[in-house]
Amino acid sequence: MKLILCLFLLGMVVARGVERRPVNKVEANVPPYTLPELLVCADGTKVADAATWQNKRRPEILKLFQHEMHGVSPGRPAEMTWATANCDKAALGGLATRKEITVWFGAGKSGPPMHILLYTPNAAQQPVPVFVSVNFDGNHTVNAEPGITISEQWTQDRKTKQEQLARPDEKTRGQSIGRWEVEKLMARGYALATIQRADLEPDYETGWRHGVRGFLLEKAGRKEFAPDAWGAIGAWAWGLSRTLDVLESEKAVDAKRAAVIGHSRMGKAALWAGAQDERFALVISNDSGEGGAALARRDFGETTAEINNRFPHWFCGHFKKYSDKESTLPFDQHELLALVAPRPLYIASAAEDLWADPQGEFLSALHAEPAWKLFGLPGLGVREWPVVDQPVGATIGYHVRTGKHDVTAYDWAQYLDFADKNMGAKK
Numbered sequence: 237m238k239l240i241l242c243l244f245l246l247g248m249v250v251a252r253g254v255e256r257r258p259v260n261k262v263e264a265n266v267p268p269y270t271l272p273e274l275l276v277c278a279d280g281t282k283v284a285d286a287a288t289w290q291n292k293r294r295p296e297i298l299k300l301f302q303h304e305m306h307g308v309s310p311g312r313p314a315e316m317t318w319a320t321a322n323c324d325k326a327a328l329g330g331l332a333t334r335k336e337i338t339v340w341f342g343a344g345k346s347g348p349p350m351h352i353l354l355y356t357p358n359a360a361q362q363p364v365p366v367f368v369s370v371n372f373d374g375n376h377t378v379n380a381e382p383g384i385t386i387s388e389q390w391t392q393d394r395k396t397k398q399e400q401l402a403r404p405d406e407k408t409r410g411q412s413i414g415r416w417e418v419e420k421l422m423a424r425g426y427a428l429a430t431i432q433r434a435d436l437e438p439d440y441e442t443g444w445r446h447g448v449r450g451f452l453l454e455k456a457g458r459k460e461f462a463p464d465a466w467g468a469i470g471a472w473a474w475g476l477s478r479t480l481d482v483l484e485s486e487k488a489v490d491a492k493r494a495a496v497i498g499h500s501r502m503g504k505a506a507l508w509a510g511a512q513d514e515r516f517a518l519v520i521s522n523d524s525g526e527g528g529a530a531l532a533r534r535d536f537g538e539t540t541a542e543i544n545n546r547f548p549h550w551f552c553g554h555f556k557k558y559s560d561k562e563s564t565l566p567f568d569q570h571e572l573l574a575l576v577a578p579r580p581l582y583i584a585s586a587a588e589d590l591w592a593d594p595q596g597e598f599l600s601a602l603h604a605e606p607a608w609k610l611f612g613l614p615g616l617g618v619r620e621w622p623v624v625d626q627p628v629g630a631t632i633g634y635h636v637r638t639g640k641h642d643v644t645a646y647d648w649a650q651y652l653d654f655a656d657k658n659m660g661a662k663k
């Protein structure tokens with residue numbers, strides 16, 4: 237009887253196809269781990285100066301992340317065009333100008349369009365620095381202004397897997413307003429450019445068919461992705477770079493002072509965009525966790541197996557082989573963060589967000605710091621995980637906020653102060 241039960245249980249595990257390591261949320265249970273050396277090249281050369289970093293080590297790390305985690309993203313399509321759909325010079329009670337810009341990636345305005353919502357402060361006398369970000373559920377959720385277009389999005393019902401293309405309900409207008417301090421940004425002399433995730437890729441396993449990945453795959457005459465082709469996070473990061481392309485021709489914006497920012501999965505996308513695209517002058521990760529700022533080898537919170545199983549579309553095919561095998565990764569996330577150097581970087585955690593491993597996010601920033609030191613820059617400037625609500629750092633900013641997985645006014649207040657210092661906001 238016992239044997240039958242054992243065989244039955246074993247059968248269940250095999251049937252599920254995965255034997256997942258349980259998720260650890262107890263600090264005392266974190267096993268020891270060894271991180272790959274940041275400043276040693278694949279051929280054993282030690283990196284002791286900025287030039288070797290920039291010309292040798294940095295490209296080699298970037299390549300590893302492309303081939304083993306995020307996949308290789310295409311460049312800007314030659315056929316990409318855009319047009320202003322509408323413009324309101326008296327938005328937010330006269331505080332800002334609100335523009336909607338539609339971007340097409342295929343010839344003759346073909347392919348899934350990307351909608352940019354751009355706010356610029358009216359009080360500005362000269363081009364302003366800008367925050368660029370992907371929002372989760374639509375541009376209309378960022379602010380309740382009735383003039384923001386609610387555009388169609390592909391969604392999938394979790395249970396029935398039924399897909400539909402529809403305009404989100406009017407009552408979702410402004411639903412994420414608490415995560416976007418638009419008025420504060422305007423008052424502080426910053427612009428905000430945001431795009432919606434479903435335009436680049438609806439966030440479910442087969443969503444790529446309706447996004448830029450599917451469009452460009454078909455254009456290339458292919459049916460399947462190569463194991464090192466980009467995933468959904470790659471597509472969202474790509475959208476951030478394409479938004480920056482557009483901003484370069486916006487007179488009200490100084491695209492040389494662009495901060496790329498994102499929360500959670502969009503924090504992962506912001507880090508990946510900032511790592512690849514050196515035009516981003518500042519990179520901000522808000523609670524990005526596993527696959528973002530948090531160290532993969534530190535066994536705390538979400539694991540590689542968890543993320544690959546729940547979100548198989550986020551990373552490239554090659555990344556699947558690291559499920560529950562973090563120690564075999566040819567890199568760790570501190571090396572992704574280091575790709576931002578010498579540009580300023582801000583990593584933020586939330587104390588109750590154990591799934592994202594707040595301490596692992598801090599340690600990742602700490603282990604990335606030697607890259608900034610090569611440029612004579614101070615980095616974090618502390619060795620110990622700071623107490624809650626105590627921002628630290630100079631060229632690498634960090635805080636762990638009281639509370640849950642979210643973006644709050646407290647987080648934005650730190651980002652604005654950090655941006656003032658590092659991107660020189662001029663009103």
Ligand code: GTR
Pocket residue numbers: 499500501502524525526538543
């Ligand atoms: C979770 C996921 C995390 C994080 C989060 C989010 O379900 O496990 O990696 O990205 O979603 O994006 O809110």
